[in-house]
Amino acid sequence: MSFALDALTILAVSTGAFFFLAGTVGLLRFPDALSRLHALTKADNLGLGLVVLGLLLQAEGSFAALKLIGVWLLTLLAGATVTQLIARTARPGGTHE
């Protein structure tokens, strides 16, 4: 059982790390700010989400698990909102806040 959990953790964390890589490549290679933003949100939400998922399988106790989910939710919330604010300001003519 523990072996299966470990394997799942390794799978989830590796996939998460891959999304971080993809996000970075997108940030470096995409031509304009809005598509770079698109790449970034994938890395943020999925990458961290998968890492958290992998670690949840190893978490001891429900409070530790709750904190892990809390970290992810906070990042998600902040990421989404900031992304939208940036998208608005990056749009031509949309400099007002």
Add this chain to the structure above:
Amino acid sequence: MAFDTGLVLLVLGVAVWTIVARDTFAAVVGFVAYGLLLALVWVRLAAPDVALTEAAIGSGVTGVLLLGASTRLRRTETSGAGEKPGITLRLAAGMLCALVSAGVAAIVLKFPEPAPTLAPHTAANIAATGLGNPVTAVLMAYRAIDTLLETVVLLLALVGIWSLAPDRVWGGFPGARHHADPEGVLTFIAQLLVPMGILVGIHIFWIGSVAPGGEFQGATILAAMWILAMMAGLVDAPSVSRRWLRLLLVAGPTVFLAIGLAGFAMAGAFLAYPAPYAKLLIVTIEVPVTLSIAATLALLVAGPAERAPQR
């Protein structure tokens, strides 16, 4: 070891960027990243208490303070360009700094063996405080006078900042008034983040007696949430002449000092706690101190009064 080497290279890279960046805003972004990476370093050095403080103050609140300043000073960027020192001075400065670095490095390499440590003394006396976290025990018992003076230093800095206000706005409101847009994204995020943040802040403060955390870390998070609410326009900064505000600011140091003086009567020395009540007294000090520090930190970021008080 490979991880640590990579982390060190990253820290150094970001530090170099902070120094050489042409644009001040970009340099501040670099500084925030520097603080974040240092928090990781502190975890590697087995100092989670410090990592929390670094993440909250070193990176977060200092970052916001410097970002605000760099935005305001943006127009002066170009005027400073002509003042860049000549190549000779830069070279001399570089040599001097390399020398200083080499000196510090030599000290690091020649650290005495075995390393001097106060850990055994802390371990021997921690039971008397009733606390489980050695760092909190040091802050509140062994070095309590440092902590008391620190709360006073924070207040002095705030008095210094307040006294920079021009006469016409004396005793007024700090910073610009931010207006909340009821349908705006910023209002939305602030309404969600502030309650969550207050919860996290109280959690970090409360676990400080048994696990990494404590008053400074908790207070910084609370301060950040207050500043966020001000930036989003949910609340206005209070006028600096308000009586409740002044009372809130001095409550922590006053309680701390009072219990410290009571130590003469109860245990025979300043800031000495009678053993059976040590934990109770420490918590009694910590609660008002946390609130005072939170208010002071937030107002330090808000700056001097800029709008006249309402008559």
Add this chain to the structure above:
Amino acid sequence: MADFLLAAAGFVLATVALGLVRILRGPSEADRIMAAQLLGSGGIAALLLLAEAMSVPAAVDVALTLALLAAFVSVAFVKGFARSGADGA
């Protein structure tokens, strides 16, 4: 397991560090903010992985604080960035 998690933390950190090139290159400030945001979530992921790898549960609290403060700094970033074109006061 610990070794794998430590390696994963190193990998994530190295990857987002590459993204720092965006901070260097810009060109717009939005790009710089995005790179900083990526570094923030990468740093948080690395901290969570370190917490498990080194068995320091307190590092999760550090990550929690960092997530909260990262959101706070991002708001300040965006506010400053939106204002920088205008009068500045």
Add this chain to the structure above:
Amino acid sequence: MSTATLYGLCSAVLVGLGLFGLIVHPQPLRKILAFNLIGGGVFLLFGVVACRGAGMGFGGDPVPHALVITGLVVAFAATALAVALLLRLFEQTGQATLRSDR
């Protein structure tokens, strides 16, 4: 080389870098940034000393840790005061420079 030594050398370089920025940059805000960079290096040095002093079941010597926490908070207060002074200077003169001949 141990991990502690590695971070110790890192702190040495940070102090030098920060000092360089403090001397070379004409803009006061950049000087404040550089000063904070030095601060980070010095605190890190304390951390290395603490790490070497680990024992009695503690991951590090708690006394330097407590000192660094105090130091970080005081460094922030000093930075806030410096920034406020700088902004006031800017408001008064329309410039943010330390040159006296203007």
